Amino acid sequence: MDHLLAMRVFGRVVETGGFAKAADGLRLPKSTVTKLVQMLEAQLGVRLFERTTRRVSVTAEGAAYYERTRHWLAELDDFETTLARGSASPTGTLRIDTGGSVAAGLIIPALPAFRERYPGIRLQVGVSDRTLDLIGEGIDCAIRSTADDPNLVARHIVNLPWTTCASPDYLARRGTPQHPDDLVRDSHDVVGYFSARTGRAHPLRFADGERDADAGLSLTVEVNESNAHTAAAVAGLGIVQTFTFAAAPHLARGELVSVLADWQPAPLPAYLVYPADRRNNARLRAFLDWITEVLPERAGVASHFKPS
Structure with a gap:
């Protein structure tokens, strides 16, 4: 048995909470991960995990073994890294x-x-x-x-600066806001970005000196992926607030137009x-x-x- 590999595999099972996730992360067959842990348990003479059809949990002996081997493996990695620094390039x-x-x-x-x-x-x-x-x-x-x-x-x-922008077609149809209050007053369409984790939309923020103002808008379209967020603005769905680097190519090609430039929030x-x-x-x-x-x-x- 490759004892060092078995120790690393055991640690990944503890950290991921399962044999399948550990196998995926290590790019090993699940059967190999299971076999290595079983061989390690046999060599140590203790059960490292309690296994049921629904879950895998580490035993008290397994937790103690993990804490000791985790530090030892980290020290070994540090030593190998020190040696690698003497080579031309890390691998x-x-x-x-x-x-x-x-x-x-x-x-x-x-x-x-x-x-x-x-x-x-x-x-x-x-x-x-x-x-x-x-x-x-x-x-x-x-x-x-x-x-x-x-x-x-x-x-x-x-620090990543922001840009508020919309497509020329949208602005031709709905007008160009000159102040954040215009977004509410003129009922502008706004494309929001919502968190994939919480489901909540990130508010548009506008700043004038030290004052921030949440636009308090009703979002007409929401997406949860950053490239799609910018694409929605290019498609003319409404006004977006996105990173300047994401909007820059579209601004250069005339596909988007910057608005409310004096009101951008802090990067x-x-x-x-x-x-x-x-x-x-x-x-x-x-x-x-x-x-x-x-x-x-x-x-x-x-x-x-x-x-x-």
């Missing part, structure tokens, strides 16, 4: 999660340069506007707009977040260094952030 797979517009508009177009700099890193880019469990899903890092998860390390990488901070035990991973460090260099430029904003 292996890096799993990333990000939203649709950030992936399509910022990350993927710049990836050829990353691949040229780090040819040994194989990237797996998950694209979703849902907030995933990085530890449970085995994801190395994600780009998020919040840094409030105590289980994750967060590094600020960029949204974006963070790279990752589990603490991956902080010394060479692949993650390479990606962090790279993304903090290229993202501000691609987003059209300045940043003096330096990763620690």
Whole structure:
């Protein structure tokens, strides 16, 4: 038995809460994961999991074994990373999660340069506007707009400015608002963005100096994916408030027109977040260094952030 692999597999089952999820994350057959855990239990002489037809739960012995091996494996990974730093380039797979517009508009177009700099890193880019469990899903890092998860390390990488816009056809039909109050007064159609997790729509925000004003609109169309949100504006469904980088190509082609430019809210901070035990991973460090260099430029904003 590959004892080290069995320990890693056991840890993934604990973190994901199931053999099937662990197998998916490790890209191993479920039967292999089950066999490795069973062999580990036989070698240790204890049951690590209680299994029923409905659930898998870790035993007290399994929880104690997980805590000890988790720290040991993290130290081993740190040591291997230290050795890898002496090589020309880190190697292996890096799993990333990000939203649709950030992936399509910022990350993927710049990836050829990353691949040229780090040819040994194989990237797996998950694209979703849902907030995933990085530890449970085995994801190395994600780009998020919040840094409030105590289980994750967060590094600020960029501030993303907003643009409120609509298609020329829509504005020709309904008029161009000059003030946020015009949206309500003239009963403008607004395309909202709602959270896939909560189902609640994000309010439009407008700022004048230090004053924010929620438009208090009735949304006529709502979507929960960022690229579709911008596409709805291009289709003439109404006014949207989206990231400037997402609207920029359409603004340049005349497919969208910026409105209420003097009332845009403060930029949204974006963070790279990752589990603490991956902080010394060479692949993650390479990606962090790279993304903090290229993202501000691609987003059209300045940043003096330096990763620690």
